[in-house]
Amino acid sequence: MSTKPQQKINLTHLKNYNASYQQADNTILINTAWKLLEDAIKTIHSKNASSLSFEELYRNAYNVVLHKHGEFLYNNLKKLLDTHLKNIAQGVEAANDEVFLKELNRCWNDHKTSMMMIRDILMYMDRTYVDQSKVAPVYDLGLNLFRDNVIHHKQIKDRLTNILLEMIKKERSGEMINRLLIKNITQMLIELGINSKIVYEESFENQFLATTAKYYQLESQQLISTCSCPDYMKKVETCLKDELERVSLYLDGSTESKLKEVSEKQLISNHMKTLVKMENSGLISMLTDDKIEDLKRMYILFTRVPDGLNLMKDVISKHVREIGREIVMDEEKTKEQGTYFQSLLDLKDKYDNLHINAFFNDKQFQHTLHQSFEYFINLNPKSPEFISLFIDEKLKKGLKGVGEEEVDILLDKILMLFRFIQEKDVFEKYYKQHLAKRLLLGRSVSDDAERNMIAKLKTECGYQFTSKLEGMFTDMRLSVDTMNGFKQYTQTLQSPLTFELSVHVLTTGFWPTQNTAHCILPREILHCCEAFKSFYLSQHNGRLVVWQTNMGTAEIKASFPSKTHELQVSTYQMVILLLFNDTQKIGFKEIAETTGIPIPDLKRNLMALTSAKNKILEKESESKTIEESDVFAFNTKFKSKLYKVKIMSVIQKETPVEVSETRHKVDEDRKHQIEASIVRIMKARKTMDHSNLISEVIKQLSSRFVPNPIIVKKRIESLIEREYLERSKQDRKIYNYMA
Amino acid sequence: MVRKGSNTTTTTTAKSAPATKQAESVRKKRKNDEDKVQPHIKKSSSPFTSLQMMFEKYKDEDNLMGPDAICKFCFDLGLAPESIQVLVLAWQMNADKMGYFQKEEFVVGLEKLKSYDLVTLKKELIQLTAQVLGDPNKFLELYKFSFGYSSELVNKKLLDVNTAAELLELVLPQSVHTPNFVSFLRSDKHNLKVINKDHWLCYNEFSKTVKRDLSNYDQQDAWPLLFDTFVEFVQEQDR
Numbered sequence: 001m002s003t004k005p006q007q008k009i010n011l012t013h014l015k016n017y018n019a020s021y022q023q024a025d026n027t028i029l030i031n032t033a034w035k036l037l038e039d040a041i042k043t044i045h046s047k048n049a050s051s052l053s054f055e056e057l058y059r060n061a062y063n064v065v066l067h068k069h070g071e072f073l074y075n076n077l078k079k080l081l082d083t084h085l086k087n088i089a090q091g092v093e094a095a096n097d098e099v100f101l102k103e104l105n106r107c108w109n110d111h112k113t114s115m116m117m118i119r120d121i122l123m124y125m126d127r128t129y130v131d132q133s134k135v136a137p138v139y140d141l142g143l144n145l146f147r148d149n150v151i152h153h154k155q156i157k158d159r160l161t162n163i164l165l166e167m168i169k170k171e172r173s174g175e176m177i178n179r180l181l182i183k184n185i186t187q188m189l190i191e192l193g194i195n196s197k198i199v200y201e202e203s204f205e206n207q208f209l210a211t212t213a214k215y216y217q218l219e220s221q222q223l224i225s226t227c228s229c230p231d232y233m234k235k236v237e238t239c240l241k242d243e244l245e246r247v248s249l250y251l252d253g254s255t256e257s258k259l260k261e262v263s264e265k266q267l268i269s270n271h272m273k274t275l276v277k278m279e280n281s282g283l284i285s286m287l288t289d290d291k292i293e294d295l296k297r298m299y300i301l302f303t304r305v306p307d308g309l310n311l312m313k314d315v316i317s318k319h320v321r322e323i324g325r326e327i328v329m330d331e332e333k334t335k336e337q338g339t340y341f342q343s344l345l346d347l348k349d350k351y352d353n354l355h356i357n358a359f360f361n362d363k364q365f366q367h368t369l370h371q372s373f374e375y376f377i378n379l380n381p382k383s384p385e386f387i388s389l390f391i392d393e394k395l396k397k398g399l400k401g402v403g404e405e406e407v408d409i410l411l412d413k414i415l416m417l418f419r420f421i422q423e424k425d426v427f428e429k430y431y432k433q434h435l436a437k438r439l440l441l442g443r444s445v446s447d448d449a450e451r452n453m454i455a456k457l458k459t460e461c462g463y464q465f466t467s468k469l470e471g472m473f474t475d476m477r478l479s480v481d482t483m484n485g486f487k488q489y490t491q492t493l494q495s496p497l498t499f500e501l502s503v504h505v506l507t508t509g510f511w512p513t514q515n516t517a518h519c520i521l522p523r524e525i526l527h528c529c530e531a532f533k534s535f536y537l538s539q540h541n542g543r544l545v546v547w548q549t550n551m552g553t554a555e556i557k558a559s560f561p562s563k564t565h566e567l568q569v570s571t572y573q574m575v576i577l578l579l580f581n582d583t584q585k586i587g588f589k590e591i592a593e594t595t596g597i598p599i600p601d602l603k604r605n606l607m608a609l610t611s612a613k614n615k616i617l618e619k620e621s622e623s624k625t626i627e628e629s630d631v632f633a634f635n636t637k638f639k640s641k642l643y644k645v646k647i648m649s650v651i652q653k654e655t656p657v658e659v660s661e662t663r664h665k666v667d668e669d670r671k672h673q674i675e676a677s678i679v680r681i682m683k684a685r686k687t688m689d690h691s692n693l694i695s696e697v698i699k700q701l702s703s704r705f706v707p708n709p710i711i712v713k714k715r716i717e718s719l720i721e722r723e724y725l726e727r728s729k730q731d732r733k734i735y736n737y738m739a
Numbered sequence: 740m741v742r743k744g745s746n747t748t749t750t751t752t753a754k755s756a757p758a759t760k761q762a763e764s765v766r767k768k769r770k771n772d773e774d775k776v777q778p779h780i781k782k783s784s785s786p787f788t789s790l791q792m793m794f795e796k797y798k799d800e801d802n803l804m805g806p807d808a809i810c811k812f813c814f815d816l817g818l819a820p821e822s823i824q825v826l827v828l829a830w831q832m833n834a835d836k837m838g839y840f841q842k843e844e845f846v847v848g849l850e851k852l853k854s855y856d857l858v859t860l861k862k863e864l865i866q867l868t869a870q871v872l873g874d875p876n877k878f879l880e881l882y883k884f885s886f887g888y889s890s891e892l893v894n895k896k897l898l899d900v901n902t903a904a905e906l907l908e909l910v911l912p913q914s915v916h917t918p919n920f921v922s923f924l925r926s927d928k929h930n931l932k933v934i935n936k937d938h939w940l941c942y943n944e945f946s947k948t949v950k951r952d953l954s955n956y957d958q959q960d961a962w963p964l965l966f967d968t969f970v971e972f973v974q975e976q977d978r
Contacts, residue, residue: 713964
């Protein structure tokens with residue numbers, strides 16, 4: 001070191017001969033100054049700083065630097081600190097494990113204090129020499145030297161890490177540790193990195209994360225093999241909370257996200273599948289038992305890790321599909337439409353509840369649930385019919401004495417399920433049939449509820465969907481007016497009618513048309529019908545009136561030997577019974593001929609009349625069914641407590657023929673709708689390619705039904721054949737509209 | 740190609756070409772003569788007359804060659820009536836109906852081929868056929884024509900499957916799918932009676948673009964339904 005100032009003197013000597021004396025003087029001066037400073041620093045290190053004069057020391061340092069000997073001063077300082085810290089390191093190294101950290105911490109604090117003082121004394125050097133020659137400032141120099149000599153000391157480095165990790169391990173297993181000490185040490189590591197966290201990361205964090213991973217790997221394996229799913233989740237929750245606390249108590253903030261990731265991976269990600277699938281306590285059993293708290297916990301925990309929610313969603317979706325499938329495919333339940341649908345509603349309620357309370361209204365979960373419901377509801381092709389039947393049931397009796405609001409809620413729920421139905425047009429067909437029966441037979445409990453339902457369907461599916469249904473209501477209203485008019489009209493008639501006649505005038509097209517087989521009405525009834533016809537046609541010229549005898553009802557008085565009863569029967573039954581005014585016994589074939597009632601209907605009605613409950617007619621054979629060879633007689637022994645006797649007609653189940661007929665009608669309708677939709681789209685776009693056209697058609701029609709792409713393709717071909725469309729000459733996948 | 744129909748005695752009212760039209764074609768002819776002087780035209784004093792005479796030789800009604808006449812003509816020509824060259828001839832004539840050549844069609848067609856004797860005609864036809872088979876655009880024209888030519892149903896919109904099968908064997912024998920498609924058309928499994936023009940045109944594309952093993956066939960694509968069924972048919976067969 002001594003050669004350096006010498007050189008410097010030589011250099012100046014060359015430049016300035018006159019200065020040579022002064023230079024030699026300077027060398028002595030500077031050496032003296034350093035001696036002073038060196039002693040002072042040593043005094044500081046031995047903690048006797050109070051005896052020093054700050055002003056004097058500063059001035060000396062100032063002079064040295066001013067005379068361009070900054071480098072000399074800096075290097076000497078470095079050397080001095082180096083030696084000092086090597087001693088310190090030996091002291092720390094000698095400390096046993098228990099006091100190791102404390103010793104280190106003490107040395108660190110001392111070092112910091114000394115370094116601050118030294119920095120103050122050498123402030124001028126920091127400002128000029130350090131600045132110019134781009135070396136570390138005095139304080140940072142101290143930190144670097146401390147790092148190299150103490151922290152990175154062979155015998156200290158690993159020991160420090162291990163002791164820290166050991167302490168944390170102790171705390172994890174429930175022991176109390178000196179958190180403040182750890183905090184100081186970690187803080188030290190951070191400070192030693194100066195502006196980076198490299199020292200902290202190298203000496204502590206990396207190993208800490210690795211041990212954490214290892215620790216939780218073992219811990220979680222042990223937990224998962226002993227705990228139930230909810231218990232495990234509770235434990236995990238505590239662990240994660242503890243780790244978070246650990247960071248805030250004595251680790252650097254930057255560790256938080258890393259630590260979270262590591263522990264979540266070990267505690268959640270690695271065991272997600274096992275957890276979810278755990279028998280008797282996994283996700284499925286939580287769903288089954290409505291364990292809202294546990295589900296919530298699972299949701300929160302799984303949100304933390306990638307793919308956690310997806311896993312949950314998948315399992316839930318699969319589970320719901322399975323349950324739904326069981327319901328819709330259950331033979332027993334499908335027989336009882338009421339319970340069938342009620343189970344679906346209950347299922348929906350249950351999952352709506354879970355969705356809101358356990359899954360925080362998560363949009364993706366909702367989507368998954370909807371998809372699952374849609375999937376299984378459409379598994380059973382009878383679902384549209386069953387929904388309609390369920391509504392029918394509710395509107396016929398289920399809603400008696402139920403408040404308006406509750407009705408509204410119920411209808412809304414039904415509608416929720418209705419939304420999942422893909423074949424809405426099939427539903428419409430059935431709803432029409434059921435509504436017609438309700439209206440004509442006066443079975444509906446509440447007109448308001450009926451209208452409410454229609455309004456809801458209208459908002460759901462649009463005006464087109466309900467226009468015919470609304471037409472049916474209009475017909476009913478107009479019929480009331482017509483009947484009032486007819487009553488006044490009959491009073492003006494010369495030959496008064498022998499009985500009351502009530503007629504519903506139904507517009508063709510609005511109502512479900514059944515192939516009406518006419519029955520031959522008795523003369524007196526025919527007379528009334530004619531009277532009405534002439535009245536109606538006088539008001540509405542040019543219309544065609546057709547009687548739908550299969551839908552009517554009648555009340556007739558029957559004198560039995562015991563008592564006279566009033567019988568409520570269907571029109572067909574009335575026609576049959578009136579035959580017995582003239583004769584005692586009639587065979588099946590004769591009845592069929594005289595009345596002209598279609599055989600299946602006749603059989604059904606005769607069945608009702610000969611049923612054990614209301615045996616108006618007696619059948620000679622014992623068989624339960626009606627045979628064509630049967631002979632019927634008026635049952636003179638009929639008895640009933642009631643004056644009014646209602647003959648329940650044997651419930652007309654949709655026959656297989658009718659089912660396929662309905663299906664066929666639906667399919668025909670769809671053909672037209674698909675073609676109309678294709679033409680609409682093509683008319684607007686003029687040219688379009690195959691796949692876009694198909695998807696556009698499906699989109700347009702999805703509010704009513706989901707068309708099969710193959711069927712759409714077929715319709716496109718048919719339109720090509722009929723020259724509404726053509727294939728583009730360049731590309732057969734593109735269609736052109738032909739005006 | 741000529742199908743020997745059983746209805747040789749058809750009372751087809753031959754559309755006797757109006758006199759004016761004939762005159763017109765004569766005029767056209769003369770104009771052609773002035774424009775292009777070709778060696779063999781020079782030899783014949785009146786090529787038009789030679790065509791007329793050729794027709795007269797074979798015709799069996801006023802202005803019509805029926806199936807029998809065509810067979811005879813083909814025999815003299817040295818080509819089989821159901822050969823592709825004869826189909827090319829019919830195409831050149833723009834013949835309206837299979838098995839029948841109108842006089843006007845005959846004259847115009849042969850003139851287009853610049854053939855005024857049977858030897859030249861045969862040479863021309865063989866040459867042209869080879870050319871057409873090598874040129875996708877020209878082939879498409881021939882292919883399109885063959886549908887209308889062979890179709891006897893509903894305003895030429897439909898072709899019965901047997902005719903279609905025969906026709907395909909004639910025009911697209913080189914396609915790897917043709918044997919299968921023909922047996923598909925002929926099998927009564929799918930209750931196929933007829934195919935329409937769209938099917939016909941798409942088959943040409945199908946035979947060109949779909950791989951032998953059908954691996955690049957996509958049901959979602961714009962292929963007519965008929966091809967979906969066909970592919971299923973082939974796959975079932977292979978199984």
